[in-house]
Each structure stands twice: as structure tokens, then as C-alpha cells.
Amino acid sequence: MKYSVRKLYKEYSDLDQKQITLFGWVRNNRAQKEFGFINLNDGTFFETIQVVYESEFLNNFKDVQKFRVGSAIKVEGILLCTPDRKQPFEIKARYVELIGDSQEDYPIQPKRHTREFLRENAHLRPRTNLFSAVFRVRSVLTHAVHTFFQERDFVNLAAPLITASDAEGAGETFKVTTLDLDKPSRTEEGEVDYNKDFFQKKTNLTVSGQLEAEAWAMAFRDVYTFGPTFRAENSNTTTHASEFWMIEPEIAFADLKDDMQLAEDMVKYIIKYVMDRCPEEMAFFNKFVQKGLLDKLNSVVSSAFEIKTHKEAIEILLESNQKFENLPKHGEDLATEHEKFLVKHFDGPVFITDWPKDIKAFYMRLNDDNETVAAMDLLVPGSGELIGGSQREERLDLLEKRMDEMNVPKEDLWWYLDLRKYGGCKHAGFGLGFDRMLMYLTGVENIRDVIPFPRTPRNCEF
RNA sequence: GCCUAAUUAGCUCAGUUGGUUAGAGCACAUGACUGUUAAUCAUGGGGUCCUAGGUUCGAGUCCUAGAUUGGGCGCCA
Numbered sequence: 001m002k003y004s005v006r007k008l009y010k011e012y013s014d015l016d017q018k019q020i021t022l023f024g025w026v027r028n029n030r031a032q033k034e035f036g037f038i039n040l041n042d043g044t045f046f047e048t049i050q051v052v053y054e055s056e057f058l059n060n061f062k063d064v065q066k067f068r069v070g071s072a073i074k075v076e077g078i079l080l081c082t083p084d085r086k087q088p089f090e091i092k093a094r095y096v097e098l099i100g101d102s103q104e105d106y107p108i109q110p111k112r113h114t115r116e117f118l119r120e121n122a123h124l125r126p127r128t129n130l131f132s133a134v135f136r137v138r139s140v141l142t143h144a145v146h147t148f149f150q151e152r153d154f155v156n157l158a159a160p161l162i163t164a165s166d167a168e169g170a171g172e173t174f175k176v177t178t179l180d181l182d183k184p185s186r187t188e189e190g191e192v193d194y195n196k197d198f199f200q201k202k203t204n205l206t207v208s209g210q211l212e213a214e215a216w217a218m219a220f221r222d223v224y225t226f227g228p229t230f231r232a233e234n235s236n237t238t239t240h241a242s243e244f245w246m247i248e249p250e251i252a253f254a255d256l257k258d259d260m261q262l263a264e265d266m267v268k269y270i271i272k273y274v275m276d277r278c279p280e281e282m283a284f285f286n287k288f289v290q291k292g293l294l295d296k297l298n299s300v301v302s303s304a305f306e307i308k309t310h311k312e313a314i315e316i317l318l319e320s321n322q323k324f325e326n327l328p329k330h331g332e333d334l335a336t337e338h339e340k341f342l343v344k345h346f347d348g349p350v351f352i353t354d355w356p357k358d359i360k361a362f363y364m365r366l367n368d369d370n371e372t373v374a375a376m377d378l379l380v381p382g383s384g385e386l387i388g389g390s391q392r393e394e395r396l397d398l399l400e401k402r403m404d405e406m407n408v409p410k411e412d413l414w415w416y417l418d419l420r421k422y423g424g425c426k427h428a429g430f431g432l433g434f435d436r437m438l439m440y441l442t443g444v445e446n447i448r449d450v451i452p453f454p455r456t457p458r459n460c461e462f
Numbered sequence: 463g464c465c466u467a468a469u470u471a472g473c474u475c476a477g478u479u480g481g482u483u484a485g486a487g488c489a490c491a492u493g494a495c496u497g498u499u500a501a502u503c504a505u506g507g508g509g510u511c512c513u514a515g516g517u518u519c520g521a522g523u524c525c526u527a528g529a530u531u532g533g534g535c536g537c538c539a
Contacts, residue, residue, distance in 0.1 A: 030498050037498050050499070068490085086499065105472060109489050110500050113473065116531065171538060208539090233537060234463060246539065325535085336535075385539060433539035446532095458530090 006045035008079070012089040016081045020091060022049065023074050023099070025127065028110045031065035038067065038096075040075065046133060046280040051075050053093040063098070069110060070102030070127070115449055122453050122462050130289070133281035134450055137274055138438055144273035145226055145247055145434070148266055154249065155220040158227060159209025164201050165412055172232040173204035174242075205230035209248050210429060211363075211416050214392060217250040217427055218419050224249040226434075234457050238446045239384050239436060243455040250429035256365075256374040256391040259428035260307065260351055263378060263387050266432070267349070268301050274441055275301075290443025296381075297441070299348065306350040310334075310372065313342060313352050320345070331356045331371075336384065343381045352377045362406045363416075364390040366398055376430070383440045389430020396420040 002021045024042030034055045039048040055061040067073060076095040082088065107117075108124050118125040125131040149156065162176050178198040179185060185196035194202045209225035216223040225248045232242065249262060275282055275297060286293045308316070317328035317338055326335040334342075334352070342350055354372040357364070364373035378387035393399040399420060403410050410417065438450040448454040453462040 030501055032498070033495055035496070104490055107472065109473065111488055117473070235537060240538070244539070388539065431539060436539060
């Protein structure tokens with residue numbers, strides 16, 4: 001019978017002495033004179049299976065001895081439980097066939113490689129322990145997100161990836177056009193004539209699905225988007241990519257407190273979901289990537305997140321007697337060094353709320369003090385700002401005033417203003433950086449190592 | 463974008479004050495080995511020392527410029 005490695009690890013105790021057929025790739029081959037050992041992995045499970053092959057049972061023994069790392073093979077043999085050995089069971093081969101040879105220059109060896117080298121071999125790196133674990137967890141984490149929201153009756157919407165609004169101040173955009181870049185159509189004044197472009201207007205890849213999600217929230221109450229977003233900023237850091245995934249829930253009849261509760265519930269839920277389903281992978285991260293990872297995650301799941309206002313945070317920084325490159329100041333943004341100090345100070349995730357209005361987006365709801373907005377950032381160790389969210393300004397007059405002050409063109413966002421005219425209500429939402437969440441979960445320190453084929457400035461290989 | 467460091471065999475690295483034919487481990491090839499598990503042991507092949515200039519009798523080593531990569535910062539999720 002044909003088995004997967006995962007299935008064998010689940011059922012091996014019932015299969016002692018049974019005939020098994022397996023397909024997979026050679027992770028390691030240790031040949032001796034009359035016998036040898038192959039570690040076989042088929043991608044379904046983190047662990048490998050040890051295949052024992054002996055000359056007396058194989059007519060191609062000499063060939064099998066030379067099967068190189070990376071080769072695809074078929075194995076038929078007898079499963080043998082081996083409670084006294086390093087592995088709980090192994091396969092005594094009766095037939096081993098080479099399906100796909102791996103050439104002599106196969107770059108992935110049974111040894112440690114640097115992350116940089118493996119990034120350059122992004123097509124081969126999922127075959128290594130680390131990346132196999134990272135990307136299985138990524139897959140499970142995707143499911144965790146959907147399960148969390150679906151269990152709470154949230155409606156998912158696919159926000160458009162091509163939009164005409166870049167008015168959100170969320171950063172530089174990638175232009176989308178079918179105009180001939182060498183000779184674009186021009187107006188009589190010599191300007192590029194976007195009337196001749198595909199959509200008859202300037203368009204770009206989305207930087208956020210939030211505005212569309214707000215429209216859906218005004219119809220379905222609780223909604224979420226989960227998809228890719230694009231930023232053309234020349235950011236060269238371990239936490240930025242040009243193409244990344246965001247989760248953006250939006251909830252109606254809700255305020256900032258409800259928003260933070262949702263964020264906290266979600267973070268705890270998806271951490272627990274992954275820890276329950278990927279114990280081998282999480283144990284590997286805990287041992288080889290970040291010591292103490294499991295303790296950290298367990299304490300996040302079981303304790304309440306800190307909540308501090310921006311004002312309180314600045315005061316903590318000022319009173320810390322810490323030497324900062326950038327002096328903390330009321331009314332100003334937090335620098336990375338400030339964020340790092342705060343998460344260390346609280347030894348875990350911390351919400352910073354009620355930010356000065358001038359450093360935040362136009363759609364955030366103005367507080368009664370007229371100085372701050374009902375915004376929140378969730379800071380976590382290692383991944384920086386994991387979540388950014390706010391209660392939205394639902395009062396039409398205040399929203400329009402803010403748009404004027406910040407030079408946001410109202411005519412482009414007529415439909416967004418409509419949402420305040422027809423049954424508007426208190427509502428809130430946030431954006432969670434999915435890739436950063438994965439960094440936090442795995443302890444991997446570079447966002448390029450949690451995205452299958454990462455896109456960053458000057459890098460679009462694969 | 464700014465600052466900083468690095469670039470030597472397929473991979474990870476060493477290379478003294480500028481001086482003979484640039485080394486090691488792993489990988490690969492050949493062989494040895496009756497339970498290995500990043501197996502071990504022996505032998506062998508493998509180099510545009512990132513690129514282009516320059517200094518020098520002589521450059522992997524010093525100088526200039528560029529490329530790429532890592533880290534830090536900025537912008538943000």
C-alpha cells in the first residue's frame with residue numbers, strides 16, 4: 001500500500017512487519033559494504049524515515065549505494081518498529097528504484113547553509129528542514145486566520161488588487177498601465193494622457209483593502225480581507241517587502257476597545273492553532289532558531305496584552321533614563337528604538353493607543369481632546385509593528401474637514417463618503433501583517449525567509 | 463535613500479609585514495568498512511581570489527570607482 005511519511009508516523013505501531021510502498025526524496029545516504037541507510041522525506045511531514053537497504057535483498061544494491069542527496073526514489077519494503085533505536089521505526093527495503101536523479105552539483109547538502117545562500121536558491125530551499133518548517137507553518141497559519149473569522153461569522157471579501165486611489169498615505173505605489181512607456185499618449189499640454197490608458201485613469205496596485213472593507217462592513221457588519229498588498233517604497237530592512245500579505249478585519253457597531261479585543265483574540269487564537277497542529281516544526285524553531293520561543297508564545301497566549309496611550313508611552317520613555325538617538329517627544333512618532341524599548345519593558349506585546357492626529361491617516365476617528373485619534377498599534381518583540389488599526393471617523397463633517405486639512409481629494413473617494421451618508425455607524429478595524437506574524441511565530445528574523453519567493457527592492461528573481 | 467561591513471573551490475571559511483606552486487572542512491569522484499543517523503577512514507579532481515582601473519620589481523593582501531550581499535537607520539504592515 002502507498003503511504004505518506006506523515007501517515008506512517010501516525011500509524012506505524014499498527015503496521016509492524018507490514019509491506020509498505022513509499023515515494024520521496026533522499027535527504028541523506030550512508031552506504032557501507034553490505035548495507036546502507038537512506039533518510040527519506042516526502043514533504044508531508046517534518047521528520048524523515050530511515051530506509052535500510054541490504055545487498056542480499058536488492059539486485060541493484062551497487063546503484064542504490066550511489067543515489068545522491070536530492071534524488072527522487074520509490075521504496076517498497078517491510079515496516080519494522082524499532083523502539084530501542086534512535087527512530088521509532090524504519091523500512092527494510094525489498095525494492096528501491098531511482099525515479100529522478102539529482103546531479104552531482106546539487107547545491108543543498110546535508111549541512112548548515114547560510115540564509116543568504118538559500119535565498120539565492122529559493123526554488124530549492126523548501127527542501128531544507130528550516131524552510132520546510134516555515135512554509136508548512138505558513139500554510140497552517142493561513143488556515144488559522146480563515147478559521148478564526150469564519151467561526152465568528154465574519155464575511156470574507158477579496159478587495160481589488162488594482163485601484164485608482166493612492167490617497168491613503170500608506171506609501172509609494174506600483175503604477176499599473178498599458179500605455180507605451182517609451183511613447184505614452186500625451187495631452188495637448190504635453191502631460192501623459194491617462195484618458196488613453198486601459199482604465200481611462202491613473203491606476204496602481206493596492207496598498208490596502210481597508211476602504212473597500214469598510215463598504216462591506218456597512219452591509220455585513222463583520223468582515224475581513226486576506227490578500228496581497230504592494231508597496232513600492234525603497235525600504236531595505238528585515239521587516240519590509242514590496243509584496244506582502246495583510247489581514248484586514250473591519251467591524252461595524254464597534255469602537256477601538258472592541259477592535260483591540262478582536263486583535264488580541266485573533267493573535268492568541270492563531271498562535272494556539274499553529275502550536276497545536278505543528279508541534280514538530282515549533283519544537284525545531286524553539287531548538288534551532290530562537291531559544292525560548294515556545295515559552296514566549298505560551299505566555300502571550302495566556303496573559304492579557306498591555307494597553308498604553310501614546311502619551312503614557314512617551315512618559316515611560318522619558319522616565320527610563322535610557323540614552324536614545326532620537327529623543328522621545330509628546331506629539332511625535334515613536335522611533336524603532338523606542339518600540340524596541342517598550343516591548344522589552346513590558347516583556348511582551350503592547351498596544352499603543354490614542355496617537356497624535358497629525359502623524360496618522362485621515363480616516364481615523366478624532367478623540368474628544370481634538371488632539372489625538374482613536375488609533376492603536378500592536379508592538380511585538382522581533383517583528384516591530386505587527387498590527388495597526390483604528391476606529392474610523394464616521395461623522396461626515398469631521399471626515400471631510402480632515403480630508404481638506406490633509407489634502408486628500410474628496411472627489412476620488414465619493415463612495416467612501418457615501419458610507420457616512422447612508423446608515424453610517426461607529427466602526428473600527430485593523431491591518432495585521434501576515435508575514436510579520438509568521439516571523440513572530442517562528443522566530444525567523446528576516447521577512448525574506450518567510451515569503452516563498454520574496455520581492456524586495458532590486459530583487460524579483462524566480 | 464543614508465551609515466557600516468563583507469565578497470577567496472559547489473557550500474562554510476582561513477590566508478601573517480606586499481614575496482615560491484593560494485589552503486582546510488563539507489560536497490563530488492574512486493576505494494575501504496556488518497547498524498549508520500550531519501557516519502567514519504584513505505586517495506583524487508576542483509580557483510577569472512566580485513568587476514574595472516591604479517600603485518609596485520612583485521597584489522588575494524595597498525589605493526580609486528562600480529556591482530552584489532549582510533546588518534543598522536529612515537518610511538511602514
